Amino acid sequence: MPEVTALIRHNATLLVREPGPLLSRMILPLAFLLALRPLYTAAQGTxxxxxxxxxxxxxxxxxxxxxxxGASMLNERVWHTWNRLRATTLRPAQILAGKGIPALGALLAQQAVVLVFGVLVLGMRVASPALLVISLLAWTLLLLALGATLGVFAGSYGALSASYDVGGLVLSSLGGALVPISAMPGWLATIAPVSPGYWAVTALRGATTGDAAAAWRGSAVLLAFAAAAALLAGWRISRGWGRSAKL
Incomplete structure (x- = not known):
């Protein structure tokens, strides 16, 4: 559809013109790896x-x-361009696609940098590259849906920033990304599966170890989370989202 293509092209252009957020998300995890990998290897082996x-x-x-x-969604209200976007024939799903496809490429590029660094520089082993790709796609689709949902519900950039800063650290920590589930207190380990981060760890670790059942199970749950978040974002858009937002 021409309008969807135009929206994708427009958002890709905005992303390229403001590469700072993406570049920082590529550089910081590499610094994290170099600084903290010795602690992990000392505790769990190389x-x-x-x-x-x-x-x-x-x-x-x-x-x-x-x-x-998230910022791509919120920009429409802050820049007062939402009414113009709503005046088109685009449906909520098409708006989400127009916003999400450029971000999909950006997120996959970010994760590729981390994985390539981990494999080529640090020697991480990947038993099943195909399962790893599938798991990454499922995880990235969830990120897109969650980001869009945060963007349509946030009332300001400050609120959006707090949501993904606090929420991101909570979901990753609770899911076992930073601390293994086995090392968590019992009550935290019990509730860990409520976090999408838990299923991302399950899927990606399954791909690296060759545990196909774990990789497929984790990917399926991630896609279910993604569908729920996308439906929520679409509902919000269809209910007249777009009232004025604050800088």
Whole structure:
């Protein structure tokens, strides 16, 4: 559809013109890896510790990168262009696609940088590259849906920033990205599956170890989370989202 294509092109252009947020999300996880990998390897051994460090950095900083799609949604209200967008024939799903597809490429590029660094520089082992790709796609689709949902519900950039900063760290920590589930207090380990980060760790670790059942199960749950978040964002848009927002 020409309008969707135009929206994708427009948002891709905005993303390229303001590469700072994406570049920071690429550089910071590499610094995290170099600084904290020795702690993980000392506790879990070279192979296990390296995998934990790489996956922890990837999940944590990709959650923070939800700001890219969230800000893309919020910009429409802050810039007072939402009414113009609503005047088109685009449906909520098409608006989400127009906003999300450029961000999809950005998020995949960010995660690719972390994984390539982990494999080529740190020696992380990946038993099934195909499962890893599938798991990453499922995780990235969830990030897009969550980011869009935050963007349509946030009333200001400050509120959006607090949402993905606090929420991202909570979801990654609770999910076992930064601290293994086995090392958590019992009550935290019990509630860990409520976090999408838990299923991201399950899927990605399954791909690295060759556990296909874990990779497919984790990916399926991530896609279910993504569908729920996308439906919520679409509902918000269809209910007249777009009232004035604050800087």
């Amino acid at each position: 192979i296990g510790g390296t995998t934990q460090a790489v996956l922890g950095a990837l999940i944590t900083f990709s959650l923070l990168a939800m700001s890219i799609v």
